[in-house]
Amino acid sequence: MSSVTHHIPDAMLAAYAAGNLPHAFAVAVASHISLCSKCRVALEAHQAVGGAVLDESYSVAVSSNLKGDIFAQLDASFSPEPVYERRGIYPGPVLEVMKGREPRWKKLGMGVRQDILSADANGSVRLLYIPAGQAVPDHSHNGLELTLVLQGSFSDETGRFGVGDLEIADEEVEHTPVADFGEACICLAATDARLRFSAFIPRLLQPMFRI
Structure with a gap:
């Protein structure tokens, strides 16, 4: 929406991209992103930077138990991706929470x-x-x-x-x-x-x- 004038602060957008926001805030941020093209572009930039950092990181072998614990923690902190479909006034991320x-x-x-x-x-x-x-x-x-x-x-x-x-x-x-x-x-x-x-x-x- 081009009429949006109040956006997500860059630090919060970076935290969302990294999956570090509490679920309640992640839903609000994802909903705003689904309505705001400016913040959508900024999110893609953060995600690109994060991907580049991962590509440059060294891999370390871990046990199967530790790997399972790591994936469980990632699942627990995962932020919902913006969903761009809407129903009436409700953005996709809101519809997902409303089930x-x-x-x-x-x-x-x-x-x-x-x-x-x-x-x-x-x-x-x-x-x-x-x-x-x-x-x-x-x-x-x-x-x-x-x-x-x-x-x-x-x-x-x-x-x-x-x-x-x-x-x-x-x-x-x-x-x-x-x-x-x-x-x-x-x-x-x-x-x-x-x-x-x-x-x-x-x-x-x-x-x-x-x-």
Whole structure:
């Protein structure tokens, strides 16, 4: 998409190419790459460099048991490749996590809904539906949050994000995302830690909503 203006930082793209991102972040990155030709070209450059390094590396003989352990670790850390087919607004990597089903929206309040696609000790991937003009409660972060816009747009203290844009918020970012007027904003959000809400009610409901 030529209209994408918020891209993946080069260091994160390199980590993705090396298979070193947690699954939740890898899904968000793969989804962005499937929508962004600029980051797709950058990923191919990283992969080419990685391939050249491997070609120049010396091989070392290992036992069959050690080889099995190495391949098991590689499988555990493998990042999903970008899938370029889409269904409606959902990129291929999102469809893979959804396993072909439709979103199962659960209400969070004020018209905001979510569908938790995957969650474990290392992070979560969820879809967020935010009605036009509605705000997500003010919050900061205990870790990293990647938010990819799939429909509509939202704005916060850091700027405006439209379809294909990826916002990366860390512990230093406190923001109040607001869906812009027009169609509802649907995002893919990936986190590796719970959010830190400023207001009491969101903090009270946080364990129930697993945010």
